[in-house]
Amino acid sequence: MKKNILVVDDSALMRRVICDIIDSESTFQAKDVCRDGLEAYEKLKTVSYDAVILDVNMPRMDGLQLLEKIQQDGIKATVIMVSTLTTRDADVTIRAMELGAVDFITKPCNIIEAKSDEFRRKILQMLKAVIRSDDAKAQAGSLAQGTAKEAKVKVPKKLERTGLSGKKTLIALACSTGGPKALQSVIPYLPLDLNAPMILVQHMPIGFTKSMAERLNETSDIEVREAVEGDVLKKGCVYVAPGGKHMEVRRQTDGSHAIRLNNEPPIGGLRPCANVTYESLRTSGYDEIVCVVLTGMGCDGTGGILSLKQKKKIYVISQDAASCVVYGMPKAIAEAGVVDEVVPLTEIAQTIIKKVGVQ
Numbered sequence: 396m397k398k399n400i401l402v403v404d405d406s407a408l409m410r411r412v413i414c415d416i417i418d419s420e421s422t423f424q425a426k427d428v429c430r431d432g433l434e435a436y437e438k439l440k441t442v443s444y445d446a447v448i449l450d451v452n453m454p455r456m457d458g459l460q461l462l463e464k465i466q467q468d469g470i471k472a473t474v475i476m477v478s479t480l481t482t483r484d485a486d487v488t489i490r491a492m493e494l495g496a497v498d499f500i501t502k503p504c505n506i507i508e509a510k511s512d513e514f515r516r517k518i519l520q521m522l523k524a525v526i527r528s529d530d531a532k533a534q535a536g537s538l539a540q541g542t543a544k545e546a547k548v549k550v551p552k553k554l555e556r557t558g559l560s561g562k563k564t565l566i567a568l569a570c571s572t573g574g575p576k577a578l579q580s581v582i583p584y585l586p587l588d589l590n591a592p593m594i595l596v597q598h599m600p601i602g603f604t605k606s607m608a609e610r611l612n613e614t615s616d617i618e619v620r621e622a623v624e625g626d627v628l629k630k631g632c633v634y635v636a637p638g639g640k641h642m643e644v645r646r647q648t649d650g651s652h653a654i655r656l657n658n659e660p661p662i663g664g665l666r667p668c669a670n671v672t673y674e675s676l677r678t679s680g681y682d683e684i685v686c687v688v689l690t691g692m693g694c695d696g697t698g699g700i701l702s703l704k705q706k707k708k709i710y711v712i713s714q715d716a717a718s719c720v721v722y723g724m725p726k727a728i729a730e731a732g733v734v735d736e737v738v739p740l741t742e743i744a745q746t747i748i749k750k751v752g753v754q
Contacts, residue, residue, distance in 0.1 A: 400446050403447065412514075413425070420519050430453070431456055459490060459494070485606040489607050497572065500518060562682035564590065566592070568594070569724065575597065575599075580741055580743070587631050588753045593633040598665055600639065618631060641657050641671040642671070643657065643672060659671075663695065669699055670695055683708045688711070688714065712746050725737075
């Protein structure tokens with residue numbers, strides 16, 4: 396049976412292009428189209444879709460307003476945003492993912508780009524990933540999924556270090572599809588006095604990582620910033636790899652560690668690439684690297700973690716399947732056999748804190 400997709404865009408041309416792309420895949424069909432969020436809201440109140448492709452800027456009710464509305468009404472929908480690469484849309488898109496959108500696709504600037512193989516590939520790849528993940532979770536049963544969503548993160552007020560006294564520890568986190576939303580359940584729950592710095596690789600384009608870092612910083616006690624060349628890592632701070640650049644960590648002559656950014660070609664279409672970051676830690680001065688892998692398509696991070704394990708003591712924390720938007724990256728590292736703990740999203744922060752402690 397074909398999967399039903401709702402397309403919401405105020406451009407008739409864009410609706411047609413996206414529908415043609417969807418209908419070109421035998422497992423999907425563009426079931427309905429809407430010109431704005433208001434029309435889509437009326438549809439979503441009575442019709443269930445396997446996925447919704449949603450534009451950001453529309454008259455009457457835009458994409459963000461629609462997400463707020465369906466969240467208020469408890470309407471379940473797997474939403475993929477279509478966003479242009481502007482500063483304003485970056486901010487709106489990050490907010491959209493906080494409200495439940497699973498990820499976003501870059502909106503083409505012209506008809507040539509809209510009809511390109513690249514745009515077609517991105518839409519179909521995203522649909523296949525999120526729908527496959529939804530189907531897998533449904534088959535696993537709703538009990539585990541409900542437990543993961545409803546659990547509340549409880550950060551102990553006082554934590555003792557667990558066998559790492561006097562040792563230098565670094566947290567290295569990687570995520571992709573569903574990551575911006577997932578990070579809202581992790582970073583704000585980390586204390587300011589966390590006894591390790593964190594480096595974070597989230598697959599996003601230029602501009603979007605800055606918006607994401609700023610938003611996380613607003614909602615967290617711990618400091619969150621988009622990394623810049625030469626940043627010296629300090630405890631209680633999260634350094635987000637900037638979109639469009641690979642991020643490495645290099646040990647300095649004084650024993651400190653600093654961020655190094657480069658414009659080397661994308662790896663597997665990814666820049667930043669988590670494998671690059673993990674591999675750079677092989678020559679670091681950290682005694683232990685706590686590797687955290689969250690929701691995301693593909694297997695980025697697995698190769699780098701396996702390479703890092705050859706040189707460093709590592710501890711790997713992986714998000715469980717039930718709480719992932721897409722169980723790709725966590726699945727890959729689990730299948731590699733190096734995961735130490737598999738926990739629901741709502742327990743990731745606690746698990747990190749228990750492992751590295753506070754100052």
